Amino acid sequence: MLVLSRKKNESIMIGDAIEIKIISVEGDQVRIGIEAPRNLDVYRKEIFDAIQEENRLAIQSQGDWVALKQLLESNKSSKDGQ
Structure with a gap:
């Protein structure tokens, strides 16, 4: 398992088509956004x-x-x- 640290508004790329972005961090809850091709189920x-x-x-x-x-x-x- 790859473990990375990211701050608000930073991203992680999976391949060249999937971006996972940290939207906010509030207490023990992290909101993430995922941009992926529509043909992939998330x-x-x-x-x-x-x-x-x-x-x-x-x-x-x-x-x-x-x-x-x-x-x-x-x-x-x-x-x-x-």
Whole structure:
């Protein structure tokens, strides 16, 4: 992890397209501004983690639906064969 010190109105560049600027420092709260290309998603970490969890649950749920569909189809086939 790179750790840098910055003062108000100073910036950090990530590559040549992303600028992180310190807007203000008040007590233990730091306000930052992020300039990035519109095609990049920028999220707070807790929001990013929530999106990842929802995606994981959706994939798991999709797998559950596929398994249920296969089970129902196999039960139908068994009954049709009797």
